[in-house]
Amino acid sequence: MFKKKDIFFKTFEEMADTLVDAIEYFANGVSDLSDVTQFAKTMKEHESKGDQYVHTILKELNKTFITPIEREDIMELTSSLDDVLDGIEACASRFEMYNIKEKDEYITLFGDILLRSGHQIKKAIYLLTDKKLLAIREPNIALNELENQADDLLRVSIKSLFTNVTDPIELMKRKEIYEMLEQTTDYCEDVANTLESIIMRNS
Numbered sequence: 001m002f003k004k005k006d007i008f009f010k011t012f013e014e015m016a017d018t019l020v021d022a023i024e025y026f027a028n029g030v031s032d033l034s035d036v037t038q039f040a041k042t043m044k045e046h047e048s049k050g051d052q053y054v055h056t057i058l059k060e061l062n063k064t065f066i067t068p069i070e071r072e073d074i075m076e077l078t079s080s081l082d083d084v085l086d087g088i089e090a091c092a093s094r095f096e097m098y099n100i101k102e103k104d105e106y107i108t109l110f111g112d113i114l115l116r117s118g119h120q121i122k123k124a125i126y127l128l129t130d131k132k133l134l135a136i137r138e139p140n141i142a143l144n145e146l147e148n149q150a151d152d153l154l155r156v157s158i159k160s161l162f163t164n165v166t167d168p169i170e171l172m173k174r175k176e177i178y179e180m181l182e183q184t185t186d187y188c189e190d191v192a193n194t195l196e197s198i199i200m201r202n203s
Helices: 002-029 036-063 071-097 105-129 134-164 168-202
Strands: none
Touching: 002 036, 002 071, 002 105, 036 071, 071 105, 071 168, 105 134, 105 168, 134 168
8 A cells, every 4th residue: 555655656757757858958958959859859759858757646446455545546647747747848849930039038937937937846746746735725825926927927928029029920820839838837827727626535
């Protein structure tokens, strides 16, 4: 029983570590877009690593009778963590698809918000695996606040686009990336919401 408890929590920790590694790579990568092909390729590797953890959890769920938290909570948390990794990888792929090689202050700011969100997610996951459920509320509140900051940044960035960019194709490219980055902060908030459900059910 305890061995099975360990595999779920251990895998959640590995997912959280990979998520932070991926976002750190993204946040650093957007300041130097000289090789967008390599940038997208490395981000895909991070996302694939996350998929392996999803597979591990699904495989263990299929053969485990007693789980450390509700099965649906394990599924929901796995899915929401995977959404963050998928979101950040999809953003990176757009740089290669659209051949974007110029730095962009708003993308850098989104990267910073995502990086802070990633660290809060990691903190929350490690509190979960230590069974310090009520302490998860602190990173959850931080994640909600970071998502609000991303909402504000999206409004400012799109307003700036329509004010300063005259090329309609360039405008469409940047707008899509801004919106995808903001969507990824929504996925981070979804992790917080899932963790909140786990707190309610288990404390």
